[in-house]
Amino acid sequence: MKSWIRSGALALTLSLGFSCQDLLQEDVISQIGNDYLNTPKGLEDGVNAAYMSMRAWYGTERGHSLTEFGTDIYTNGADGSWKFMNTYTTDFDTQNGLVREVWDEFYRGINTCNAVIDRSVNVTGINEATLKQRIAEVKFIRAHHYFLLVQLFGSVDLQLSETLIPTKEVSRAPVSEVYSSIIADLEEAIPDLEALKASNQYGRVTRPAAQHLLAKVYMTKATSEAAASDDYAKAEPLLKSVINDYGYTLLPDFAQVFQFGNERNDEVIWAIQYTRDPLTNQQGNPANNPALNNGNNSHLYFLMEYDTQPGMRRDTQNGRPFKRFRMTSYAINTVFEDRVNDSRYKASIKDTYYSNNLGTNNGTFNTSFDLSKPTVTFELGDTAIYIPGYEMSQEERAKRPYQVLVPSRYDERLFPALSKHLDPGRADLTQEQGGRDFPAMRLGETYLLLAEVQLKLGKLDEATASVNVIRRRAAFSGKADEMEITPAQMTMDFLMEERARELIGEQFRWLDLKRWGVLVERVKLYNPQGAPNIKDYHVLRPIPQNQIDRTQGGASAFPQNPGY
Numbered sequence: 001m002k003s004w005i006r007s008g009a010l011a012l013t014l015s016l017g018f019s020c021q022d023l024l025q026e027d028v029i030s031q032i033g034n035d036y037l038n039t040p041k042g043l044e045d046g047v048n049a050a051y052m053s054m055r056a057w058y059g060t061e062r063g064h065s066l067t068e069f070g071t072d073i074y075t076n077g078a079d080g081s082w083k084f085m086n087t088y089t090t091d092f093d094t095q096n097g098l099v100r101e102v103w104d105e106f107y108r109g110i111n112t113c114n115a116v117i118d119r120s121v122n123v124t125g126i127n128e129a130t131l132k133q134r135i136a137e138v139k140f141i142r143a144h145h146y147f148l149l150v151q152l153f154g155s156v157d158l159q160l161s162e163t164l165i166p167t168k169e170v171s172r173a174p175v176s177e178v179y180s181s182i183i184a185d186l187e188e189a190i191p192d193l194e195a196l197k198a199s200n201q202y203g204r205v206t207r208p209a210a211q212h213l214l215a216k217v218y219m220t221k222a223t224s225e226a227a228a229s230d231d232y233a234k235a236e237p238l239l240k241s242v243i244n245d246y247g248y249t250l251l252p253d254f255a256q257v258f259q260f261g262n263e264r265n266d267e268v269i270w271a272i273q274y275t276r277d278p279l280t281n282q283q284g285n286p287a288n289n290p291a292l293n294n295g296n297n298s299h300l301y302f303l304m305e306y307d308t309q310p311g312m313r314r315d316t317q318n319g320r321p322f323k324r325f326r327m328t329s330y331a332i333n334t335v336f337e338d339r340v341n342d343s344r345y346k347a348s349i350k351d352t353y354y355s356n357n358l359g360t361n362n363g364t365f366n367t368s369f370d371l372s373k374p375t376v377t378f379e380l381g382d383t384a385i386y387i388p389g390y391e392m393s394q395e396e397r398a399k400r401p402y403q404v405l406v407p408s409r410y411d412e413r414l415f416p417a418l419s420k421h422l423d424p425g426r427a428d429l430t431q432e433q434g435g436r437d438f439p440a441m442r443l444g445e446t447y448l449l450l451a452e453v454q455l456k457l458g459k460l461d462e463a464t465a466s467v468n469v470i471r472r473r474a475a476f477s478g479k480a481d482e483m484e485i486t487p488a489q490m491t492m493d494f495l496m497e498e499r500a501r502e503l504i505g506e507q508f509r510w511l512d513l514k515r516w517g518v519l520v521e522r523v524k525l526y527n528p529q530g531a532p533n534i535k536d537y538h539v540l541r542p543i544p545q546n547q548i549d550r551t552q553g554g555a556s557a558f559p560q561n562p563g564y
Contacts, residue, residue: 037119040126046116047134050141051203053109057148058272058507059296059421059438062098064325066152066541067507070534071519072526073331073500074509077323078305078412088523088533094545094564102152103544106145107159113138113145115162136192140205140213143185147217150178151511152541154561168552172559176226179217186214197246202264202273208246209270211238212441215449220515222456232456239450242269248443250473255347257442258420269441272296276425276435295433299426301325302418302505303350310365310376310403311355311384317424318353319417320432326415327504330526332389332407335500339389341479342471344501350419353385369414370403377401387416418505444470444502452495464490470502492516514539537563 036042057063061082068074069086076086082098084091116138120131142160149156158173158181193207194200215238222231242248249266251257257267264271274296303321307314314320336345355378359365364377372394378384383402390407397404405414423434447470454463464487475483485494499512513519519539524531542564551558 037115038122040123043116043120043123043126043131043134046112046119047138050109050112050116050138053105053112053141053145054272054440055274056102056105056109058440059274059298059434059436061297061301061324062101063507064298064301064505065098066102067510068325068505069510070523070527070530070538071509071513072522073328073335073504074325075328075527075529076412077326077415079322080301080324082324083529086527087529088535088538092542094542094548094560096542096544099152099541100544100546103149103547106149107157110142110145110159111163113142114159118162132192133194136189136210137205139185139189140193140210143182143189143217144213146178146182146185147213147220150175150182151220151514153543154540157558168550170551171557174226175224179221179224179226182217183214183221186210186217190214195246197248197266198264198268203271205270206246208242208248209441212242212269212446212449215239215242215453219449219453220511223515223517232453236450236453236457239446239453242446243443243450248446250443250447250469252473253347254343254474257439257444258348260422260424260436263437263439267443268439269443269446271437271439271441273437274435276427296421296423296436296438297432297434298421298438298505299423299434299436300432302421304415304417305413306353306385306417309353309368309385311357311359311363311378311382312353313357314429315356316426316429316431317422318350318356319422320429321417323413325418325505326410326412327418328526328528329407331500331504332416335497335504336389341476341482342474342501343476344474345389348418348420348504349387349389350417350422351387351389352383355380355382355384367403369405369409370397372397372404376403389416420505439506444473445499445506445508448495448499448502451490451498455490455492455495460487460490463487467495467498470498474502496522535563537561 037046065082065085069076069082070088074086076083085096085098117135120135123131146156146158155172155175156178157170158178160181190207190210193205193210195207197206197208199206215235218231218235218238221227222235247266248269251265251267256262256265299319300322301324303319303323304326305321305323306312306318307321312318336342336349339345355363358378358380363379364375366375367373376384385403385405386400387405392404392406397406410416421434421436423436425435426433447466451463451466454460454466464485467490468484471483471485472480496512496516496518500509503509510519513522520534520536523534540561543558543560548555548558548560
């Protein structure tokens with residue numbers, strides 16, 4: 001599979017360049033030779049090209065499909081061709097396009113990192129501290145990619161040097177070797193990364209981001225076949241350092257974390273940057289190069305079909321509804337049961353749609369899903385749809401001058417939509433490629449990881465205190481005391497639900513369930529669409545068939561994961 005061209009062309013199409021300004025800027029790099037990476041400018045462009053490979057995962061259809069679908073909190077909506085990734089039918093096989101794209105793009109990114117590291121010894125005319133920092137950045141990126149690959153696929157091909165010519169001689173390294181490489185990269189990177197809350201060139205990896213990632217690596221390794229007795233103990237001080245040493249703070253209002261226009265805030269540890277530049281944020285064929293297409297398109301997938309309802313039309317404010325992912329009944333009714341004290345349902349879920357289309361009937365329409373009244377009449381800006389989240393009686397609904405969508409009427413087209421990723425800054429109502437940054441790491445998760453580690457270490461009071469920091473922030477005004485839990489309530493089951501409340505839709509859930517060893521159990525309990533078909537082997541994804549076919553020796557040299 002390592003049929004890479006010579007590394008001089010790795011940054012050919014597009015690299016993430018940093019200007020003298022304080023944020024990422026994209027530059028097209030073309031017509032370069034093989035020795036380009038041996039120059040200071042070439043090394044900078046190589047590093048920035050490695051960052052670009054993050055866009056293959058975060059904020060993408062493939063990233064969300066591999067982390068939200070087929071879990072206890074998300075099931076399939078009406079549309080999309082990837083439902084089998086939620087239902088775990090035999091259609092989820094070795095030819096899966098999204099799995100293949102992640103595999104290909106991560107290995108492309110890994111080889112870019114390898115090229116930068118190997119070529120760095122030839123680069124002169126660059127400040128030594130800057131050179132060390134750039135090498136640390138690509139070691140973080142390489143570790144990041146291998147960490148996701150080992151979680152998704154188990155043992156994978158471990159390449160730690162530049163592939164200069166095409167080769168078919170590859171093999172699957174043991175999981176323990178992959179984890180050892182990941183840990184070594186991060187431990188080597190941490191001292192040379194900027195010890196800042198955010199880099200002066202926003203978007204670059206910093207020391208706290210690497211500490212956050214390394215802690216999560218230890219926590220995940222602790223439940224893998226490579227587990228060591230001190231994994232949790234090693235994770236705890238890393239997480240405490242992120243929380244205490246760099247000046248991160250939880251935003252006072254949970255709703256502000258994903259507020260449009262507030263992507264750069266004091267809670268974000270590291271974000272994947274996107275752009276609204278049409279040159280680099282273009283619509284294109286994902287098979288050509290998935291990392292370069294569609295921008296952050298998270299805004300597409302979690303929305304209900306509001307745009308065909310009376311008084312409504314599609315607009316940029318409410319989003320383009322692809323209807324791919326809808327919350328399970330468990331997520332709605334159990335995870336988000338408390339809506340009196342906890343603001344996170346209200347802050348994460350869109351419950352009100354305002355009329356933006358009076359049509360040709362002067363604002364009077366026949367009702368569609370709410371048959372408690374025959375018609376509704378709106379002025380522009382009036383409430384057209386309200387989703388209370390509970391089974392409002394027919395008599396009460398009849399009094400409302402708008403349609404009320406109640407749980408008994410939820411289906412694959414009409415359901416509570418996630419609002420975290422809405423992107424009203426798109427150029428028009430059809431545009432798929434969004435421009436919002438995607439927060440890959442934020443302090444809210446760091447506290448929850450710390451609580452998990454402390455619980456595993458038997459530090460029940462400390463774990464409770466860590467969770468209560470998050471819960472107090474999530475409280476409605478005046479409800480902070482009611483949100484606190486006691487040590488008797490601090491269990492893994494509680495923490496599983498707390499992570500769902502805090503992090504829903506942020507590309508964690510499938511990986512969380514796998515780390516906890518409860519993926520199959522909880523899908524069977526809480527995801528009716530996935531329950532009949534999920535098997536124990538689904539805790540790993542299939543190795544792309546083209547990887548096996550291109551390997552010398554085929555399946556005997558690079559075996560498929562069991563069950564596929």
